[in-house]
Amino acid sequence: MVIDPDGVDSLIASLRAQGYRVVGPVVANGAIVHREIQSVEDLPNGWHDAQRPGSYRTSHGDDHELFGWAVGPESFKQSVFPSRAVLWRARRDGGEVAVEAGVDDAPREAFFGARPCEVAALDVLGGVLAGAARPDPVFTRRRDAAFVVTVECGAPAATCFCTSMGSGPAAGGNFDLALTELAGPDHRFLVRVGSERGGAVLAGIASRPATADDAKARDAVIGRAESAITRTLDAAAAPGLLARNLEHPRWDDVATRCLACGNCTLVCPTCFCAAVEETTDLTGTAEQTRRWDSCFDLAHSYMHGGSVRVSTRSRYRQWMTHKLSTWVDQFGNSGCIGCGRCITWCPVGIDITEELAAIAASDGAVKKDEPAAVRDR
């Protein structure tokens, strides 16, 4: 089906009317971030982004494209996996202890404008949080309730590499509706239905059947997007390559640049490390919370006696080998979906695709502490 920009507004209104808190892209503080949106007016009309390693810029043009940008620093991870969640509370009462489970009463959300890579990320996160023997009730509740409107990419960033990870620019995975923006004088959106409830919502707004021309236009958008993506990553080779190159000299090289700031883990839509902590107050209540953590944190690998990963080298290596290699051992698929956020938002511009390629270029090189040659007298 095809809808026009008013149709997009109707879609948002329809979801709100059905009780969804609609979260979508807005421009705030110079970036395209996720906020609750009320109408199509809130969307980044005419906004574009330019991304490079360590650089993110937005600009405004004369066009009226709503989705003429790639991705911002935020993903929908925080909607299904909140940065802080109360797991339980306990109260001491004389010699007894009363325990009550934390309540998650967040309203159900509609993710408006989730890129195909972000939908893929939700599936990857689901593999960890819902696929476990004992699933996370917060993620499961929120993900099941979430209505996903994915928007195919027409303007990938220089840091994108979804094509290498099989996560875009075309829509895939579990979504309810997929939109493709067809810009120009006949500004319209191709809509594909991905679920029953998606079809039901679409049925409630004005639309017309798609023509062959509409389909061709959409294919052209996708084709241009695929050609525009320049970065690549050999996802199939990565697990074995990294597993046999744990002592590669490149790790020392990247360690001279990495600040261990953890930005990459904050913006990554699949990073799931979370610290479980107990806090108490003076009234005798203890609260167990889960909050986002990062493997770049020194305390992440703490055991009595000290942390296991002390050097920046070991922590960067942990992050990258987990994302591309041991994640596959642990969960059966790669942890990376190729959104490029880690490249853009790294303050020193470390590029995961470049690091992997550098290791591949000298597969098997080992860092050895060779003695310096001693000159004979």
Added chain:
Amino acid sequence: MEEMSDLIAKNSLFAGLPDSTIELAVGCAQNVAFEPGARILVEGEPADTLYLLRRGRVALQVQRPSGKPLVIETIGPNSVLGWSWLVPPYRWQFDGVAIDPVGAVAIDGTCLRAKADADPVFGYALLKRISGVLLSRLQSTRVRLLDLYGHSLDD
């Protein structure tokens, strides 16, 4: 009644060495036995015997002014007791006290050193074996120094 050469060949120090090598050691060897509590090695005394333990255990001990002596290590059957006969000043560094009834082959150190000096091939073969045992003991001792079950290395 077993032949001395068989008793020596059974011990890990000599096992697998050629008969001719073992025969050289036989010439310096005799069977001995100790009651539990016997001080086989005495700290400071001349060290002149290599003991191939056949049965029973010996505790390497060090005396102190008060309190019971401290046990450094337990040497068990099929092992070797006593190395200070090998290098000057040829004096025992620790006590060696039998914990159980001990049966051993006692090999005279002076005799063994003389045969090794006279026959470098024999001497080298013996030294290679001795080095192996000493290295193993050193490594075990080093692991004990780590105090793995203690708290001393934790914050």
Added chain:
Amino acid sequence: MTEAALTKPGPFVPSRYRVVDRKTETFDITTLWLEPVDPPIDAFKAGQFNMLTAFGVGEIAISISSAPGAPGAIEHTVRDVGAVSHALSQSAVGDIVGVRGPFGTDWGLESLDGVDVVVVVGGVGLAPLRGAMRYLAEHKSPKRAVALRVGARLPDQIVFPDEIARWGEMGIDVAVTVDVADAGWTGNVGVVTQILAELPFDGAGAIALVCGPEIMMRFSARSLVDLGVAPENIRVSLERNMQCGIAMCGHCQLGPYLLCRDGPVVPYAPLAAELITESER
């Protein structure tokens, strides 16, 4: 069915257990006997662990030290090395603690019928293996000989000495060694690998269960391999920072393993041998 039984708490919420008995094993090791106040956790297997909550302090992973299937209270043996283990060690009879579990892989007792078993433990490492040892001592299997090798720092720091002696009387080949002792100790003095030197059976075909400080485990594993035990038949118990216990917080990773799910019991070969040798630095 009561209301409580119908409402299963989520995997993060602890079940309340009461301390019904406690024993100071050594100066820093305590055993707690716990009985459920809330619906009990599922049946556990030897080698698994629970997440124990000292309310108001925190939660840590502690191996279960009682035998699976045994009636009565569940036992946990705790070594006092941090804030939470300290709080648990100080628990009094009647105190409430939280329990989540059972988690992790087990020693695989069902695979030990008709094979020789050598158990090597150091320090508090006998605690995660006590349930398995009780099983092996009480359930004789034809063509199975069991050897136990115990390492400790000092004679008064041997955990469960009475039980070790009893297992010896029940047909287990027991040898104990300490790092240092005075002459009042007539047992062995030396590292545990030295008393491994002679097994009462052929290493080939035997299964080894090893638990203790990581350095001790890898030296023991090497000695076992020298004795002919197949590396894939050596099972070690590894630990890392555990927080959720349910494979979704990312802390207990060790290479490809999530130790709360793929461990703590892992085979020495093909992966653990390297993982416990290389410090990640």
